[in-house]
Amino acid sequence: MIYLDSAATSLLKPAAVERAVLQAMRTMTSPGRGGHAPTMLAAETVYACRETAATLFHMSDASRVVFTMNATHALNIAIRSLVRAGTRVLISGFEHNAVTRPLHALGAEVCVAGRSLFDPEALLREWRAALPEADVAVCTMVSNVFGYVLPIAEIAELCRNAGVKLIVDASQAAGILPVDAGRLQAAFIAMPGHKGLMGPQGTGILLCGEDGDPLIQGGSGSESRLQTMPETLPERLEAGTHNVCGIAGLLEGIRYVSEKGTEGILAHETELLQTAVDCLDGSGFELFTGPEGTQCGVLSLRCPWMDCEELAGRLALRGVCVRAGLHCAPAAHESAGTLETGTLRLSFSPFLSAGELAQGCSVLLEESEKTKRN
């Protein structure tokens, strides 16, 4: 099998991740639920993961690292903490449904600015013009469909200067690009654990510049006589039993990323992107590529003579795993003019070699050629 769908979930993980998950299942229970060895071991592991994440993301206070089920959960906490009906929210043209659906459900007044693909200068111009009318801003660091790297440091600076609170969706960036919470000074930064951070599914992180409002209420293992959630983070936002096995695996995933360094991971994925482009260029596919520095390890394409889902299905039968369709981001497709067709997306990971990718691209070419001939 050749796995080219790491933008959805990374499949190949460091071996330590799997070992840690199994070890946690055998030895740990739930942090904050007692003083015996299994609960204290769980508490130590969860806290170690907070500290490791805080170091990677330049957070000075590990208690502001909140564990969630996934990035969607984290984004929902962030958005519901800052947005009410009628709140004017500025978003980029490349947001995922994890951002746009909560905004829609809350009745926010949404303004989209920056729809030009691989054009960070245009995005900044449009954001500069739109920010005075915004109460809150939400922006992804990388488009999950196109791998477009948005200029998040500049966006964060614009927001700070305008006094607009910013929520950053780091779903495709965490573990691949540097995420510097200290520099961004965003209200919240949300990310999954199961993509670039190499953790198991069911893990996510919310970096909290602000305290935030609990999305759910329940047991926190402390201050149990109070009928409100604790005031302090992270307990305030972490009701119920933690996914300790997942967090134990995530800890090892973050350690892997920290040791390897995002610079090395990004360089590898950029090389893979070039490999894919070299393999597929001139084949008749429409490749969505950007200037140097505006795209990381994701390549979307369209085959003019074949439906993207059909092509992805054929690749699946040949053991090549890609994703096709709208990738839960219709706004991004609307921006790029691909809403009616969707795209076929290849996405990479540190565990993918250039040789495997080239082999996957060959299969892609073969399968598309078959229908071209027919």
Next chain:
Amino acid sequence: MTQYLITFRTLTQAQRAARLLERAGYTVTIRRTPAGLSASGCGYAINLRRGVPEATEMLKRNGLWTGRLFRREQDGEYREVMP
């Protein structure tokens, strides 16, 4: 040796305090707060056996001081004391 207990409202606060003191060379253990000492129910505490004034100063400087310090008496009971 006299045993002291500093109580915290949440587990993470206790963990932050323990990490801070450990890095400063203290030997610290985290434990559940005795039920009678936790007004709001269920909390965590850290045990300390030495350097209590310096430790509390360090916690204050780092925004982790809760203001609740207990000394274990010979009869096993805890008595709240000033640092």
